[in-house]
Amino acid sequence: MTNVKPIPDGFSTVTPYLIVHDGNAVIQFYERAFGAKEVLRLDGPNNTLAHGEIVIGESRVMLANEHPGMGALSPKSIGGSPVSMLIYVPNVDEAFQQAIDAGATEIRPVQDQFYGDRAGTLKDPFGHQWTLATHTEDVSQEEVERRFAEMMKQAGGSESPS
Known part of the structure; x- marks a missing residue:
């Protein structure tokens, strides 16, 4: 019996799989907006994306046409997505502007x-967030909780954190 890794090289324990309307356009956008690199493409009928994989930074993201x-x-x-992805970058101001310039819309x-x-x-x-x-700062759990409580107090407890 061979010794196969339970998590393949290049993958993490959790790997997002995005369902998209136009996989070809999505990959092109992610390349421009986030510096994504396409690593796998399986084309389906009518030039649709049956399965694709991109790498953003050190993270792999899978995607396919709906x-x-x-x-x-x-x-x-479905009129939006309840899921939001997080990308850590060296310079958020530059990366955010790059995504906006590529066609993203600012939410916050x-x-x-x-x-x-x-x-x-x-x-x-x-439609993906x-x-x-x-x-920029290492903050202890206790300090995060203190800052959160202070923020909620100032907001009257009616707003969710950004």
Whole structure:
């Protein structure tokens, strides 16, 4: 019996798999916006993306065109996505602007966060949300909790953290 790794090289324990409306356009956008590199493409009928894999930084992301018959629908078909991806980058301000220039839409501007990141959130043209962040401060759990409580107190407890 061969000794096969339970997690293949290049993968993490959790690997996102995005269902998209137009896989070819999505890959091109992620290359421009996030510096993604395509590592695998399996084309389906009519030049659709049956399965693709890209690498952003050190993380692999899988994606495929939607397939309604299998219950695989894109944000475009369901009117949005309840999932948000997080990308850590060396310079969030530059990376955020690069994504905006590529066609993303700002949801929350880049700003310093109570938990030690400088981060902003955007939506790609295909309906997926992405938070881009640079870690700027190591903050203990106790300090995060204190800052969060203070932020909630100042906001009257009615707003969720950004």
